[in-house]
Amino acid sequence: EAGVVQSPRYKIIEKKQPVAFWCNPISGHNTLYWYLQNLGQGPELLIRYENEEAVDDSQLPKDRFSAERLKGVDSTLKIQPAELGDSAVYLCASSLDIGLFNTGELFFGEGSRLTVL
Amino acid sequence: TQLLEQSPQFLSIQEGENLTVYCNSSSVFSSLQWYRQEPGEGPVLLVTVVTGGEVKKLKRLTFQFGDARKDSSLHITAAQPGDTGLYLCAGLTSGTYKYIFGTGTRLKVLA
Numbered sequence: 001e002a003g004v005v006q007s008p009r010y011k012i013i014e015k016k017q018p019v020a021f022w023c024n025p026i027s028g029h030n031t032l033y034w035y036l037q038n039l040g041q042g043p044e045l046l047i048r049y050e051n052e053e054a055v056d057d058s059q060l061p062k063d064r065f066s067a068e069r070l071k072g073v074d075s076t077l078k079i080q081p082a083e084l085g086d087s088a089v090y091l092c093a094s095s096l097d098i099g100l101f102n103t104g105e106l107f108f109g110e111g112s113r114l115t116v117l
Numbered sequence: 118t119q120l121l122e123q124s125p126q127f128l129s130i131q132e133g134e135n136l137t138v139y140c141n142s143s144s145v146f147s148s149l150q151w152y153r154q155e156p157g158e159g160p161v162l163l164v165t166v167v168t169g170g171e172v173k174k175l176k177r178l179t180f181q182f183g184d185a186r187k188d189s190s191l192h193i194t195a196a197q198p199g200d201t202g203l204y205l206c207a208g209l210t211s212g213t214y215k216y217i218f219g220t221g222t223r224l225k226v227l228a
Contacts, residue, residue: 108159
């Protein structure tokens with residue numbers, strides 16, 4: 001079974017340029033997450049989707065970041081315009097619905113490493 | 118803001134040594150997970166603990182969830198170079214079903 005697929009793996013852009021990351025979750029996983037991870041630190045949640053609905057986007061910097069999950073499967077995370085401080089790894093994860101009887105293992109992709117010059 | 122503080126932040130040990138990593142918070146979590154992440158990859162789940170006081174063993178790794186479900190520890194016996202990586206705890210908040218990740222512990226085991 002295929003895992004979570006992300007692309008691109010690496011992206012180098014100049015500041016003020018736009019960038020987009022794509023994520024394909026594990027088939028059947030309704031919940032999708034975008035995390036930001038700085039080097040050697042824990043991931044920080046940007047947005048969480050339940051199917052196509054963004055149920056938690058409180059940590060998403062909405063002035064420059066946007067995300068969508070059309071049809072409740074693939075998702076795209078966009079940054080426009082990028083700033084130097086956006087350099088990080090952007091991780092996508094998916095899980096089955098978390099509920100009383102499912103503590104919800106997160107399955108992560110390999111991440112997209114962004115460098116803003 | 119809920120925080121999960123991990124200690125130590127960095128750990129470099131010789132093969133065969135034992136070590137313990139701590140994950141502490143002032144918040145109560147409905148469950149807590151431990152992940153290991155290797156360079157260039159995403160975190161991979163090691164274990165989930167749900168009940169206060171619960172202890173789980175996974176070969177040389179022992180995980181404990183605090184009685185009050187606010188803290189956890191990971192103990193590795195006879196560490197091996199293959200244990201090298203970034204260890205992350207993640208607490209699941211009840212009601213919101215939101216994962217809060219710890220600050221991370223980078224472990225290096227020298228042969």
